[in-house]
Amino acid sequence: MNGEVRDLAVDTRTTLLDALREHLQLTGSKKGCDHGQCGACTVMVDGRRIYSCLTLAVMHEGDEVTTIEGLGQPGNLHPMQAAFVKHDGYQCGYCTPGQICASVAMLEEIKAGMPSHATADLTAAPRLTPEEIRERMSGNICRCGAYSNIVDAITEVAGRQA
Amino acid sequence: MKFDTPATTNPIDQLKVVGKPVDRIDGPLKTTGMAPYAYERHDVAPDQAYGHVLGAGIGKGRIAAMDTAVAKAAPGVLAVLTTLDMPRLEKGQMNTAFLFGGADIQHYHQAIAVVVAETFEQARDAAAMIQVRYVREPGRFDLAAEAPNAKLTSADSGEGSGAAHEERIGDFEAAFAQAPVTLDATYTTPDESHAMMEPHATIAAWEGDRLTVWTSNQMVAWGRRDLAKTLGIPAEKVRLDSPFVGGGFGGKLFLRADAVLAALGARTAGRPVKLALARPLMANNTTHRPATIQRIRIGAGRDGRITAIAHESLSGDLPDGQPETAVSQTKLLYAGANRLTAMRLAVLDLPEGNAMRAPGEAPGLMTLEVAMDEMAERLEMDPVEFRILNDTQEDPEHPGRRFSQRQLVRCLREGAERFGWNRRAAKPGGHREGRWLVGMGVAAGFRNNLVMASGARVRLDGGGGVTVETDMTDIGTGSYTIIAQTAAEMMGVPLEKVAVRLGDSSFPVSAGSGGQWGGNSSTAGVYAACMKLREAVAQRLGVNSAEASFVDGEVRAGNRVAPLGQAAGVDGLVAEDRIEYGDLAKRYQQSTFAGHFVEVGVDAATGETRVRRMLAVCAAGRILNPKSARSQVIGAMTMGVGAALMEELAVDKRHGFFVNHDLAGYEVPVHADIPHQDVVFLDEVDPISSPMKAKGVGELGICGVGAAVANAIHNATGVRVRDYPITLDKLLDRLPEVA
Structure with missing residues (x-):
């Protein structure tokens, strides 16, 4: 868990999300719908993004989980967190940790050559266009409607990485 | 401070901090997941139990019986409280539907039970074990079908939008009949849901007869008052804390079942209780933007000038509810000598209709501005030019x-x-x-633009730091930041020297967040408090406040220069005030x-x-x-x-x-x-x-x-x-x- 080994005894019904929020008190991962419909609970498991409300905690024994708390902290922000602040890529803040975790993992997916619905040529390396970013981020709802700014934040970080 | 004459030059006009596109001061907390939302306050009360709310499975009728035996015996269950255990609770001032109590069901997913258990999973599963026997009654669920029964109804959304039941200027019918170019069209807008990302959520804890709720609410003072009223306890016994709100859009203006049932569940279980409305409960349990059927008639001369304009809207709501004020903007947006607006309200047995972002104007302009486009087409005019031609500079x-x-x-x-x-x-x-x-x-x-009375308290410490306290909320709007900018500008300190504390009902009552009044009104309240603090600082330093300037953390008056913090002394210096308004809003639109x-x-x-x-x-x-x-x-x-x-x-x-x-x-x-x-x-x-x-x-x-x-x-x-x-x-x- 964010680089530390954590021992937990949980109900078999406990989702990964509730294990984080209620048992480990890592409340950065948000519960917006609890049904895999909004993306606010997005975390990374072994480097891949996942809706933590749609998976049970007991399925992740031995896995490496990275949450928003593991990416950076106030005073020590991850570049994506800093870009969200700079571009005002959030408003109420409730979808924000999920958006940031999803963005970080999504850029890795593009780097790894994974295509999306917006990829015209499935055999070529996907390009980092706004259309690709929007398509790949569409599992994370922001009801405040910060999308335009979120894409700007991600584009800046992606540009810096490239 | 009474604001009853137009503002003249004041310290805000310096625009050293105000008006600048600074990053949000709460950004690092929000982007790292450290901003605490209502359900996440593990720190505030020990031994929190979990609540789960059960909603009614019928749209209209009553409950004949509820069997809770199995649920009560389920593992981990601490308490089961049903709506049959108590008479119907009194309604809050802002509520249309009843929130809990009694056998009658007014709308689908109305709360009928809360289960409290040691864990979330136990509470949720036990709630599913409650057996309910309903007696269904016929309900009115079809707006169009209820149109003949709808009554002309005046309303004020309370959010800057309102109209008389029927308003006539000139002779609309005659002018419309004579107009060479006309449009008569009917439009519909559907029911909509706020769908904010953070569900309604509350942690409630009792200490004797005192109740504290950590909740998610746009209007702290309304929430406190209505929670006390609903529970039948004095408002002084209730504290409400809502420092971060994960979206509201009008859906969290009012007291909802989460706060009521967390409080009742905590009292029954004898422990602090946390609960959130499950996402699938929200659309029917809470409020929504009501559907409308709107008829618009516009008549114009061949020159494109509007001579007759009528906007009539029909919407529905529960008994004692209000119409959607969809005709409001039509009273003010375009010129035209002959005018008619009317609103009709049908009684429906659907969930409560209420404010959602720009109630009135949002659905009203969705139709009026299409009608204007249709008229421009009939007139063979450019739609931009048609609007400009019909602009008005007076009401x-x-x-x-x-x-x-x-x-x-x-x-x-x-x-x-x-x-x-x-x-x-x-x-x-x-x-x-x-x-x-x-x-x-x-x-x-x-x-x-609405202006609302708003209060704030500002505290100056010996290090020249300024702390602002007000029960204002930040629902994503940026309140923390613009309030800090206001205090920094007023006291002549950099933004980093200002701390802002929001959302606690023990702070001065603010405008709250609604009707797009929050930003202007709450900062005006901070302005008022800062003016008082500047006065107190000047007095402490023995200088004339009219001559004093507050710049770069210093107070300068004549030859004197003193660090701002010097005025605070060891105990600090506190000022509190509120902005109140005269009749400027009446004299000017x-x-x-x-x-x-x-x-x-x-x-x-x-x-x-x-x-x-x-x-x-x-x-x-x-x-x-x-x-x-x-x-x-x-x-x-x-x-x-x-x-x-x-x-x-x-x-x-x-x-x-x-x-x-x-x-x-x-x-x-x-x-x-x-x-x-x-x-x-x-x-x-x-x-x-x-x-x-x-x-x-x-x-x-x-x-x-x-x-x-x-x-x-x-x-x-x-x-x-x-x-x-x-x-x-x-x-x-x-x-x-x-x-």
């Missing part, structure tokens, strides 16, 4: 009553210029790019204006609409922080796209409920639906509104967007859809032949 119902500022024409002109409006094909269906039919649309945006421009592509084969470009040009007084204000506007534009293209609570007219009551069934815009958005704020200061000379923008951004999208679709395809949302099925059989 059309009260000639001689001026707007404090009205730059609608500039919004439209500048928007047209920036958007490349001259490239729009005048003839619908005239622009094709491959499979895409491309079109542009325009709409005027209009929303009144205070409104905000926008020009919304949208370009869409409609798939020539499938009818799928994609928004390609969006621009809003806004005139809304001084912009306190262009970065967060822009965010307010793009967010509202996004919600406007949702309203135009996808958002609709589907009504089951047999059983009486909203069927698509989660985020899979109720579609809202996602990343892929929204292009880059441009926002321009015109230079404007409005000394009539407040010492801040600012107005609201948070709702202006949605007002008109839906119509601009609809008009763009018409321009792209030639198809006019008067029934929102404009989904592809409504276009498909009317699209031009695919070549």
Whole structure:
């Protein structure tokens, strides 16, 4: 868990999300719908993004989980967190940790050559266009409607990485 | 401080901190997941148990019996409290539907039980074990069918939108009959859901007869008052804390079942209780924007001048509810000597209709601004020019009553210029790019500016730091930041020297967050408190406050220079005040204006609409922080796209409920639906509104967007859809032949 080994005894019904929020008190991962419909609970498991409300905690024994708390902290922000602040890529803040975790993992997916619905040529390396970013981020709802700014934040970080 | 004459030059005009696009001061907390939302306060009360709310499975009727034996015996269960265990609780002042108590069911998913258990999973599962025997009664679930029973009803949304049941100026019928060019069209807008990301959630803890709730609420003082009223306890015994709100949009203006049932559950279980409404409960258990059926008639001369305009709206609500004030903007937006507005309200047994972002104007402009587009087409005029021709510089119902500022024409002109409006094909269906039919649309945006009394307390410490306390909320609007900017400007300190504490009912009562009044009003309250603090500082330092300037952490007066913190002494210096308003709002019409421009592509084969470009040009007084204000506007534009293209609570007219009551069934815009958005704020200061000379923008951004999208679709395809949302099925059989 964010680089530390954590021992937990949980109900078999406990989702990964509730294990984080209620048992480990890592409340950065948000519960917006609890049904895999909004993306606010997005975390990374072994480097891949996942809706933590749609998976049970007991399925992740031995896995490496990275949450928003593991990416950076106030005073020590991850570049994506800093870009969200700079571009005002959030408003109420409730979808924000999920958006940031999803963005970080999504850029890795593009780097790894994974295509999306917006990829015209499935055999070529996907390009980092706004259309690709929007398509790949569409599992994370922001009801405040910060999308335009979120894409700007991600584009800046992606540009810096490239 | 009483604000009853227009503002003159004041310390805010320095604009060293105010008016700058600074990053949000709560940004690092929000982006690292450290901002504590209601359900996440592990620190505030020990030994929290979990609550789960059960909603009624019928739309109308009563409960004959509830069997809780199995649920009570389930593992970990601490308490089961049902609606049959107590008489119907009194309603809060702001509530239409009852929140709990008694056997009668007013609407689907009305709360009927709360289960408290050691864990979330135990509470949820035990709630499913409660057996309920209902007696269903016939209900009124179909707005159109209830139209004949609807009554003319006046209303004020309380959010800057309102109208008399029927208002007549001149002789509408005669003028309309004589007009050479006319339109008589009926439009519908559906029920919509706020669908904020954070569900309604509360942790409740009792200490003796004192109750504290950590909750998610836009209006702290209303919530505290109505929670006390509902529970039948004195308001002094209730503390409500809401420092971070994960979205509201009007859905968290009022006390809801989460706070009531957390409090009752905690009392029954004898432990602090935390609970959140499950997402699938929210659409039917809470409030929504009501559907409307609107008829608009416009008559104009061949020169394009409107001579007759009528806007009538029908909506429904539970008994004692209110109509959606969809005709409100039509009273003020365009000139025309002969006018009629009317609102009719039908009694429905659907869940409670209430305020959602720009109640009244949002659905009202979705229809009025399409009607204006239709008229422009009949007149063979450019829709921008048609609007400009019919601009008015005075309140059309009260000639001689001026707007404090009205730059609608500039919004439209500048928007047209920036958007490349001259490239729009005048003839619908005239622009094709491959499979895409491309079109542009325009709409005027209009929303009144409300001013609300607002209080704050400011504290100066020996190090020159300033702390602001007010029960104002930040629902994503940027309150923390603009309040800090205001205090920094007033006290002459850098932003980093200001701390802002919000949302606690033990702080001075503020305007709260609603009706786009929050930004201007709450900072005006902070201004008032800071003026008092400046006075106290000057007195401590023995200088004349009128001569003192507060700059760079120092107080300067004549030859004297003292560090600001020196005035605080060891105990600090505290000042509290509130802004109150005289009759300027009566003497002048205070409104905000926008020009919304949208370009869409409609798939020539499938009818799928994609928004390609969006621009809003806004005139809304001084912009306190262009970065967060822009965010307010793009967010509202996004919600406007949702309203135009996808958002609709589907009504089951047999059983009486909203069927698509989660985020899979109720579609809202996602990343892929929204292009880059441009926002321009015109230079404007409005000394009539407040010492801040600012107005609201948070709702202006949605007002008109839906119509601009609809008009763009018409321009792209030639198809006019008067029934929102404009989904592809409504276009498909009317699209031009695919070549």
